[in-house]
Amino acid sequence: MGYLRQVLTICGKDLRSEFRTKEALNASLAFALVILLLFSFAFDPSSEQINEISGGLIWMAFAFAGALILNRSFARELFNDCLDALIYSPVPGSALFLGKALASYVLLLIVELVSFPIFGLFYNVQWARKFGWLLFVLLLASWGLTVVGTMFSALTVNLRLRELMLPMLLYPMMIPALMSAMQLTTVLIAGQDITGDNWIWVRLLIGFDIIFTALAVAFVETVLVG
Amino acid sequence: MREKLIYLMGLAAALMLVRNLYVILLGLPDEADQGAIYRIIFFHVPSWFTAFGMFVASGTASALYLARKKQSYDELAVATTEVGTVFVAIGLVTGMIWARIIWGIWWTWDPRLTWALITWLVYAGYLMLRRAIDDPTARAKNSAVLNIFSFTSVMITYKAIDWWRTQHPAPVLSIRGAGGAMDPAMEQMLYLNWLPMLMIAIILVMIRMRQEGQQREIESLRRMAHAV
Amino acid sequence: MSAVDVAGVWKFYGDYPALRDIRFDVHPGQCLALLGRNGAGKTTLLKILAGLSTAQKGDVKVFGRSVRDSAARGSIGVLGHGIGVYDELSAFENLKLFANLYGLADAEGTARAWLKRVTLENVADALVREFSRGMRQRLAVARTFLHEPKLLLLDEPFTSLDDRSIALLQGVMAESLARGATVIMSTHQLREAMELASHVVLLNRGRLSFHGARPDEMLADPTWLYRQYGEG
Numbered sequence: 036m037g038y039l040r041q042v043l044t045i046c047g048k049d050l051r052s053e054f055r056t057k058e059a060l061n062a063s064l065a066f067a068l069v070i071l072l073l074f075s076f077a078f079d080p081s082s083e084q085i086n087e088i089s090g091g092l093i094w095m096a097f098a099f100a101g102a103l104i105l106n107r108s109f110a111r112e113l114f115n116d117c118l119d120a121l122i123y124s125p126v127p128g129s130a131l132f133l134g135k136a137l138a139s140y141v142l143l144l145i146v147e148l149v150s151f152p153i154f155g156l157f158y159n160v161q162w163a164r165k166f167g168w169l170l171f172v173l174l175l176a177s178w179g180l181t182v183v184g185t186m187f188s189a190l191t192v193n194l195r196l197r198e199l200m201l202p203m204l205l206y207p208m209m210i211p212a213l214m215s216a217m218q219l220t221t222v223l224i225a226g227q228d229i230t231g232d233n234w235i236w237v238r239l240l241i242g243f244d245i246i247f248t249a250l251a252v253a254f255v256e257t258v259l260v261g
Numbered sequence: 262m263r264e265k266l267i268y269l270m271g272l273a274a275a276l277m278l279v280r281n282l283y284v285i286l287l288g289l290p291d292e293a294d295q296g297a298i299y300r301i302i303f304f305h306v307p308s309w310f311t312a313f314g315m316f317v318a319s320g321t322a323s324a325l326y327l328a329r330k331k332q333s334y335d336e337l338a339v340a341t342t343e344v345g346t347v348f349v350a351i352g353l354v355t356g357m358i359w360a361r362i363i364w365g366i367w368w369t370w371d372p373r374l375t376w377a378l379i380t381w382l383v384y385a386g387y388l389m390l391r392r393a394i395d396d397p398t399a400r401a402k403n404s405a406v407l408n409i410f411s412f413t414s415v416m417i418t419y420k421a422i423d424w425w426r427t428q429h430p431a432p433v434l435s436i437r438g439a440g441g442a443m444d445p446a447m448e449q450m451l452y453l454n455w456l457p458m459l460m461i462a463i464i465l466v467m468i469r470m471r472q473e474g475q476q477r478e479i480e481s482l483r484r485m486a487h488a489v
Numbered sequence: 490m491s492a493v494d495v496a497g498v499w500k501f502y503g504d505y506p507a508l509r510d511i512r513f514d515v516h517p518g519q520c521l522a523l524l525g526r527n528g529a530g531k532t533t534l535l536k537i538l539a540g541l542s543t544a545q546k547g548d549v550k551v552f553g554r555s556v557r558d559s560a561a562r563g564s565i566g567v568l569g570h571g572i573g574v575y576d577e578l579s580a581f582e583n584l585k586l587f588a589n590l591y592g593l594a595d596a597e598g599t600a601r602a603w604l605k606r607v608t609l610e611n612v613a614d615a616l617v618r619e620f621s622r623g624m625r626q627r628l629a630v631a632r633t634f635l636h637e638p639k640l641l642l643l644d645e646p647f648t649s650l651d652d653r654s655i656a657l658l659q660g661v662m663a664e665s666l667a668r669g670a671t672v673i674m675s676t677h678q679l680r681e682a683m684e685l686a687s688h689v690v691l692l693n694r695g696r697l698s699f700h701g702a703r704p705d706e707m708l709a710d711p712t713w714l715y716r717q718y719g720e721g
Contacts, residue, residue: 330545396502396503397502397503397504398501398502398503398545477503477504478504480503480504480505481502481503481504481505484502484503484505485505488528488694
């Protein structure tokens with residue numbers, strides 16, 4: 036079976052499992068909403084100030100809610116020793132990784148695309164003025180978050196304190212990508228285009244994605260095989 | 262032999278530090294704008310250099326471990342990371358003291374301080390991961406992979422913070438003059454003080470490596486004892 | 490060519506050797522019983538043979554290839570302690586998934602055929618989480634054998650099986666052996682194992698104590714080997 040088909044089979048399996056129970060999806064969505072709600076007490080939602088921090092707010096919600104989905108990625112394989120079954124199957128470790136990353140990516144994007152209108156509602160912000168570019172930033176930054184998060188899900192899968200360790204390891208490493216996403220999102224939500232100075236954040240996101248995807252694909256097999 | 266080397270280095274480092282302290286406190290003049298406190302830079306900046314050197318060594322050790330699977334590379338990786346983390350902490354604390362004296366506040370989002378904090382967190386994560394894995398081989402292997410990620414991340418973050426700083430300027434802790442130059446005597450002292458700090462770092466790494474090896478031996482002996 | 494060639498394998502946990510210099514080979518068509526007390530290293534060795542773990546020293550070849558080679562893994566079937574099927578998927582979906590992962594041409598047809606073989610065709614579309622233990626075990630057997638592996642690695646396969654499942658497993662194993670497959674199974678249920686085994690390997694605290702054809706004495710008294718080669 037071709038590499039791509041293996042990746043898609045694994046991705047399909049994860050998505051089918053998740054849509055049947057919707058456990059991680061619901062938890063993640065609920066968490067994102069709660070965070071947006073909590074922020075409304077931290078800042079005055081009606082003030083002009085919101086425009087300056089909109090990108091920061093929304094990406095913090097995504098980062099925290101995303102961890103729930105990412106943690107599940109390899110953790111869901113522990114029941115019935117399914118992870119072993121996948122590792123001793125002919126599927127290469129990198130294909131297993133990419134399949135799972137792709138599934139988490141889809142789930143994360145769903146949470147994000149549902150959260151945006153709600154964010155707009157709560158904070159009275161017209162968020163979709165530059166929707167095309169916003170989607171572009173969303174796709175890039177979410178992939179960075181997914182690829183590092185899925186890798187760490189594999190790394191921490193056998194640990195007792197997996198739920199604590201994943202965020203602790205993930206967030207410091209995500210800072211360049213989150214920083215870029217926040218900056219670009221703030222600009223786009225304000226209805227402006229990405230201008231000269233801000234292109235550097237797009238380049239950073241692309242570079243981040245390429246470098247960490249390459250590292251993850253290279254090392255995931257080492258991590259999975261004992 | 263190894264013991265002798267450690268003692269010799271320790272002695273050399275101690276002598277240098279004493280001599281340097283004398284020059285720093287009594288020999289060099291006060292700085293124009295900052296007064297006396299600028300002298301902390303002679304510990305603040307070299308601790309960054311040392312920490313960075315430690316992290317480069319650590320990343321290399323992890324890469325070598327993954328290539329060769331020799332336990333001594335794993336020992337080197339954890340020892341250098343721990344010592345590096347300590348020196349980052351020294352850099353952070355000296356930086357905060359300095360900021361408090363010249364600006365009256367403990368923390369500004371000075372780019373280097375910010376980056377140091379992120380770096381500290383990244384490597385603290387590495388140390389936490391090691392604690393959480395019991396099997397020594399899995400511990401060595403998985404933390405080595407994490408270390409590759411950590412080092413890459415630290416490098417990327419360095420550049421990212423630099424760019425962020427150009428868009429969101431923050432005050433910078435420095436003693437460079439108007440033309441961006443430092444007084445030559447001060448610059449020389451910076452490097453002269455780096456040498457003993459580096460030697461202390463190396464001594465700590467050597468001691469820690471030996472301890473790690475002994476720890477592993479003890480764990481294996483315990484396992485053997487249980488098996489009987 | 491041997492089916493499995495274990496050459497000087499050592500496995501360490503830190504400095505502690507769980508497996509020491511294990512050497513043996515298994516020829517195609519043999520059914521090897523892997524014996525040893527708990528902690529002797531049976532599961533450790535099977536994990537290395539399955540490609541779940543790597544040996545620090547030494548080499549393992551399956552049909553002349555390294556185990557981490559995808560082509561080799563496609564001809565290996567593994568049944569470990571866990572059943573290796575997904576609770577949230579149906580029996581049919583599970584078997585179809587693994588048929589696809591093992592590159593079978595007609596995944597759906599194979600899945601249906603095996604559901605019938607293990608008498609689960611009536612619950613093909615029910616989710617595994619609703620199954621009884623016996624049903625899960627039968628599904629696990631289907632998953633292990635559906636790609637007609639040339640090498641079977643079974644870790645204590647008869648432990649905690651109900652008698653219906655034991656009969657099923659013995660039947661499927663016999664069929665595979667008749668096809669020329671090779672079986673390596675670690676076991677405590679010595680009687681069921683001895684009936685099928687042609688060869689035996691005894692591990693004692695990580696060392697290989699015995700490797701050879703199954704002695705006839707063992708049919709009557711399965712613990713004969715332990716006493717012969719001293720456990721202590």
